[in-house]
Amino acid sequence: MIEKLKSFIEESNKEIREKLVTEINVESPENKILVDSLLTKDFKDKIKEKLESIYKYIERCGYKDIEELESKLNICFYKDNSNVDDLVKENEKAIDFLRNNKSEENDNESNNRLYELSRVNNNLYKIKEYIKSQVIVVNGDGGTGKTHLLTKIANDLINNDVPTIIFYGQAIYKFEEYIKYIEQKMKIGDLFEEIAKVAEQNNETGIIIFDAINEARQNQKDIIEYLINNIKEKNIKLIISYRNGDVEQQTLSILNNYPNITLYGFSDAVEAAVKFSEYYNIEIGEILESNYASNPLILKIFCEEYSEKGQTKGQRGYNTATFIFERYFTRISQNIINELGVVCNDGSVITGKIFWNKIAKEIAQLMVKQCRTYLFVKEFVSIVDNLNLNISSAKIIEKLVVHKLIEANNMYIGNNQRRITYKFSFQRQSDYLIARYLLNTKDESESWNDFLNKKTTIKMLEDNMSLVETLVEHIPIRTGKELFEFYDDTILYSFNYSYLLGLRYRSKESFGENIKARQKEILGYIKSANLNEEDFFDWMITLSSSMLVTYHPLNAVYYFSNLMRKLKNNIRDMYLKDFLNIDIIRTRIISISKIPYYADLSKFNYNLKQNFVQLFFWMLSVSDREIRDKSSKALTAFFVSDLTLIDELIDIISSVDDQYIVERFLCCIHSAHILNKDNDLLKIHYHKIRQIFCSKQISNTRIRHYLMLLNHLCYDRKIIKTKKNFNNICKKPTLTIEYISKRDFYKLLNKTGKYNNVMFSMSHMGDFARYIVESRMKDFIYYDKKVYDILKKEKQELISSLTTRQKYLYEKMIITSKQIEINKRKMYEEVNYDINKILEISINNTNKYETLFNNSLGKRKKEKLNNLNTNIEKCKNKEIQEELYMAIILKKMFDLGYNKKIENYDKNRYSYDRHEHRIERIGKKYQWIAFLSYLESV
Structure with missing residues (x-):
């Protein structure tokens, strides 16, 4: 059976599959969830082997419920997948046991086992709904890689002897006849029964994939019901994919009952742009400027067209993408003409450019005239008939659909009726073409408000967000002020465009009030700064739209850098504070800051580099720590390049x-x-x-x-x-500064990561360096024989507990420290807190962080904090000697300050270290200030 399936798959849809099988990153989050949840034997055996190894370890540690764990594991993976919840819960009990029963002599092994078990359990938790379901739905925009991924999965599964078959919606006209054709050719009788039988024999799960249900010509609902009914009570999983916005409502109502995975294309558009730029030898700026670096299909088309014919007339954003679409449409049309031998009946020559002008443009113009973004069959046929060709219009249309220039849909039009409709396959790119003809319907004397409130305009834009975005991006407004007025009191309130001015709204009424209040506020800032009103609006709105509406990274960099040059300090501070507080802007600034990590900066022209460094320079002052740090690294990388x-x-x-x-x-x-x-x-x-x-x-x-x-x-x-x-x-300063030697300085820096990702700053050594090694204070612990005698026991315990790195730094402090001399002025002039309050808030007040203490690790950390606080009070009251207090400070440094942060600094764990309220980071900065102040007092 497996051999028959392999043979059939090799022949079935061969042309499609050969085009689609390219390198797919199955380790990306969405792809991995889908692959793992198929529960292939290979996946189950790997997980089982890993878990059984961990179970043996915790059994040796005294865990009593091993049999229950192993039972749940076998039932979940090999008998009843619906029991995955029970397995996850049992694993959580084992995780708690490991946390609460760590022994010092086996601390490293316990940590490793705990990490492994937590990782496996977290993965199972993520995919448990997919494991339990017989049907998994995959959706996404056109070109985001659904067909590529599913074809790759089907090939891999078949090569690993997993009974798998894939259907492509675009190739199916009558589904039942297609099934009969498969069964007859393979001579296997019932396809579903045979797949289930082979799956059971091989201890596998059979896989049936139906790609692009939206492209099936017959009733999609019938296909889905047929598939679901035939896999019931069989060891088969069904994967169904569809393109967002193109599936019938009846079909969608069925698919919504099952867990879905949404594909978004490349998870990192910048990294994808870099890889494509290297492969096609295109400057990265051109790719990012195309605005489609996250969409694999569009990016591939863009690069192929660009590398073949060169630059895009200096157009930006949607214009560039649309121009590439024109090239692509023209080139593919020429292939169709050559393939069919198309000429005019009067003998004149037909070219791909004529197809663009006389078919594509005419389609867009007719759509605007009919106030919809699709055409019916008669309308489309009439456009092609006007060319008077020697090949039938039906044949031409069929080829346009097959080559994915035009998309056919079986649309529900009400009263239980359906009709075939056609639209452009590349919606985003074609929207500009449609928007151009829509704007042509505006009279010169007509106000924007009147134009946008016309019935024809409203009908055209209604429920069509991408067309609205395109219209706004390319609306022929010459000044920012005019665009600002355009946003006031228009139909755009129903879309998410209040973000353009930093607002959130719930209704048309609140939108109107908020927009006017925001206008008044901005006008006030402009007046107080004596800023040219028109200039300010021009830059602010253009930048906002480029980042929020369409997000062209290079546009954002260009407009932002020019805006920062223009603005005066008070306006600039307001702008940086308010604008970057918007989550979507913050995310995109961070994304832009990644560009120098991936890209070859030597290929950037000087003006482009200038714009980047302007952007990152001003980002150094924003309130968000992550933006500041990432911008600092990016700025350093650009400086290194030039x-x-x-x-x-x-x-x-x-x-x-x-x-x-x-x-x-x-x-x-x-x-x-x-x-x-x-x-x-x-x-x-x-x-x-x-x-x-x-x-x-x-x-x-x-x-x-x-x-x-x-x-x-x-x-x-x-x-x-x-x-x-x-x-x-x-x-x-009153302190004596003893700098770490250059050799040792580099020794530490070499541990931080790639050279082009780091700033060479002492702050890269974590809080240890920030508050101890740097020039704010002396290495302050004074060691001599007297201190050694007093602290012999404490010192030995401390040294035995240190890591290799901590020992190195500890020894460095002993070597370089010669005297106690603390700066008499405040360490931080901005801190006015009472020292006792700092300690009280950061150590004793656990209300805000209560949940963090509800596990064994948190309880031990809390105990350390409380013990430390007691020792500090003794120091304050002069109950212990000064030297012992110094040792407490040193021990505190390793308890709360320095850890493995230096090793993780450049490994994309920023959110883990900086933004989560973890127990290690509670009030750390102010605790150091408090300790130093106490130290000064003794």
Whole structure:
């Protein structure tokens, strides 16, 4: 049976499958869920082997319910998949047991087993609904890779002897006859019975895939019901896919009863753009500018057309994508003409360009005239008939559908009636063509409000978000102010465009009120800043629309950098604060910051680089820590690629009041020069920066710190003859600064990740470095024989518990520390909290973090915190010696501050470390400040 299926699959739909089998990333989240939930024997055996190994370990640790665990495992995977909930619950009990019964001598193995079991259980939890269901639904926009993925899965399963068959909706006219054809050709009798029988013999799950139900010409509902009825009570899983927006409502009502997986194309558009740019030898900017880097099909078409015919007339965004669609339509049409031998009946030549002008454009124009985005058969036939060709219109239309230029649908039109309709396959690209003809219906004397409220316009735009987006993107408005007025009191209230001005709304009424209030607020800012009103609107709205409406990364970078150059400080601060608080903007800024990690920056032209560094420069001041840090890394990467980019920003920095920007900017300059050996530019930049700051008094000690690092770098490279500590620009600290040696400095930095992903800053060593090693304070613990005698026991216990990295840093502190000398001024001038309050809030007040303490790890952490607090109180009351207090500080450093963060810093775990309220991070910064203040008092 398997051999027959293999043989049939090789022949069946061979042309389609050969085109579709390309490299698919089955490890991406959505794809992996689908593949794992099919419960193939290979998957089940791997999971079972891993779990049984863990079960043996926890049995040795004293776990009593091993038999129950193994029973649930066997029942779930090999008898009744619906019992997966029971297996997940039993595993959770085992996880709690491991957490609560860790032994110090086996701590590493316990942690590893706990991690493995948690990972397997989390995966099972994610896919349990798919495991229990016999039917899995896959949906997504056109071109996001549904057919590619399902074909890849079918090929892999068949090659691994899993009984699998795939049907393509586009190839089926009468489904029952197609089934009979398969059964007759394979001579297997009942297809479903045979697949189930082979699956059972091989201890496998049979797989039936029906791809693109929306493309089936007959009643889709009947096909689905036929498939579902025939797999009942059989060991078969059914996968059905459809394109969003194209499936019949009756069909959708059935599919909604089953778990679905939505495909979104490439999960990382920037990474995809980089890979495609390298493969097709296209500049990455052109791909990102096309606005479709996340859609595999459109991106492939774009790259093929672009690489064949070159640039796209300087058009941007939707224009570029539409122009590529025109090329593609023209090229494929020419292939159809050549294949069929199409000519005019009068003997004149027909070309692909004529098909574009006389078919595609005519379709768009007729759609606008009929106020809908589809045509009926007679309407389409009449357009093709007008060309007077030697081939029948039906044949031409069939080829346009087969080649995916036009899409055919069996549309329900009411009263239990259906009619075949046609529309463009590439909806987003074709929308601009339609929008162009829609805009042509506006009279010059007609206001935008009147135009948008006309019945024809409303009917055309109704429930068609992509057309609205395209219309807004390409509306011929010359100034931002005019566009601002366009958004007020139009039909667009019914779509999500209030985000354009940073608003959320619930109804038309609240939208109108909010939009007017927002207009008034913005006008107030403009007036107070003496800013040119038209300029401000022009840049603000254009940037907003480019990022929110269509999101072209390069447009966003270009408009943002120019906007930041124009705005004055108070307006700029307002803009950065309000605009970047919108979640979607934050996400897209972070996405843009990834570009230098993937891309070859040497291929970017200088102007494009300038725009990027302007964007990242101003991102250094936003309130979001993740944006600041990622922008700092991105800025450093651009500087490394071209040090001359620093020149323009040095000129800007002299007028920037925000010392936080200055601090990070100097850090980026220092990092870039470490990685770049251009001593001439280092000399120029150092002297420029020195000239700017030497005449100023600065409260931020880290500015002084990075100036000094630049000075020392110049000295090491023999650019200058003397070292300078710049004590004159900042109040001289009372502490003695002992810097870690260059060798040790690099030894630590080498652990942080790829060079082009890091800034060479002490802050990359985590809170340990931030509050201990850096120039804010001296390595403050004084060790001599007296201290050693007092702390012998505590010290031995501490050292035995340290990791290799912690021991290295611990020993470094002992070697470099010579005296106790703490800065008499406040460590952080912005902190005005009472020290006792800081400790009380960060250690004792657990209301906000109560749930974090409800496990064994949290309880042990809480106990440590409370014990530490008791010791601090003793220190405060002078009940223990000063040296013992120093040891408590050191132990506290390892308990709460330094951990493996340095190793994870550049491994995309930012949200794990920075934004989750984990017990290790509760009030950490202010605890350090409190401890240092106490230390000063003793």
